[in-house]
Amino acid sequence: MGPNWVAFKTLFTSLDLDVVVPDPTNREAIKIGVKQSPEFVCFPFKATIGDFVNAIEKGADTLVMAIDCGPCRFGFYASVQERILKDMGYKNITLIPLDQADLLEFHWVKTLQEVSGRRDLFIYSKFVKAIIFFIKKAKLLNDIQTAEGIFRAYERNQGDTTTIVNNLLTKLDEANTLPILRNFKKVIKEDFNSLDIDKNRSPLKVGVSGEIHISLEPYVNLDIRRKLGEMQIEIHQSISLYDWVVHKFHLNYHRKWYGHLSRPYLPMDIGGEAQWVLGEYIDKAQAGFDGFVHEYPFLCMPEVTARTIITNKLKKIYDLPIIYFSFDEQSGMEGFRTRLEAFSDLMHARRNKEIQSNAKFVSNGNKKIYPHYGDVFYNECYQMIQS
Ligand code: SF4
Secondary structure, eight states: OGGGHHHHHHHHHTTTOOOOOOOOOOHHHHHHHHHHSOTTSOHHHHHHHHHHHHHHHTTOOEEEEEEOOOSSGGGGHHHHHHHHHHHTTOTTOEEEEEEOSOGGGOHHHHHHHHHHTOOSTHHHHHHHHHHHHHHHHHHHHHHHHHHHHHHGGGBSSTTHHHHHHHHHHHHHHHOOSHHHHHTHHHHHHHHHHTSOBOTTOOOEEEEEEEOHHHHHOTTTTTTHHHHHHHTTEEEEOOOSHHHHHHHHTTOOHHHHHHHHHHTTTOOSOOSTTHHHHHHHHHHHHHTTOSEEEEEEETTOHHHHHHHHHIIIIIHHHOOOOEEEEEEOTTOOHHHHHHHHHHHHHHHHHHHHHHHHTOHHHHHTTSOOOOOOOSOHHHHHHHHHHHO
16 A cells, blocks of 8 residues: 555564565556456455565565454455465465454454464564554654655645655664654655645645545546646545554544544445545634545445445535546546646635635735644644744
8 A cells, every 4th residue: 555565564573574565556467456356345345465476576475364253345455365366377476464454453463473484482572572563654754745745735846746745765774873863753754844845835735534445546536636736726534554554552542533523424434435535624714724535445445435425415514626536447547637727726716706706815916825634744834834
């Protein structure tokens, strides 16, 4: 899932294992996944089959796949994928499931024992180190994502933000001591501070949310974050690997808040991110955002349910423009770009109308004043841009 290989790599190298990082998801991987998977299965299943085949061809003999108790098809991914890979002739691979239904049940310790092949007492100190490094790197990836979402909307030279992000990922991958990781937030800030920006811009603010695999993997979502940023749109995406892990440790308070907001419309977790997408839509509408992007895989039942609730209920209560993108192997760039441009025009027209009818905005030089929104790191980035 996008840059998150950096955190997963550190989890297993800390256990003295050789890690084979598959190539970034690509056309070839998707082709293999589509050919080998049942036609009706959801798209992330196909994409991960392709990634697994790539890793096996590069020398991996053990695969680790997250599993859950459902409630959607994700509960069956690992066992079906293992059978498909064995049917393809990869008889000697071992697929180890990583139970992430509730991380406080500590089933993941068993998985780490199984992957490391050790059960002696000494290995536990390595588990602790592996988990600390994994969580720290996941948090830093989250910070890079936050900074990228805001800075790209201000960059003068298209592509500079992407270069900074790629350099930071290399540096983070090479950072393998606690003091370096503790200092890494400073490195992120310094690198983004070197970006040539136009601070006089007033970008539109858009919330991006949806199914986790589609939201985090740029190849399958046609690099939507980058496209929006290059259209000078500021992105707020709370979903990340870190966000998910903290949620599974029951410590994610903004997810609890989204769950609270969505409860009248969807009182239970039906899989995917459906429940939190609804809450996030309401939250962003209340925060005065200009738009919302909901992305999900074609045939994803929970996200389609969320879409229906937004269309039939929430849109009638909250006036926040929304665009839906359903991705699969057939997704094409041109129609996608045209729809994004039309959405951007709509948001600009809406904001201009809002400014004209609001004396407070007119006195601010025809600029919309956005209420305070974002976490501590977001606000630090924002101050860097303002200064
Ligand atoms: S969340 Fe959607 S895409 Fe993911 S496994 Fe469930 S149904 Fe499939």
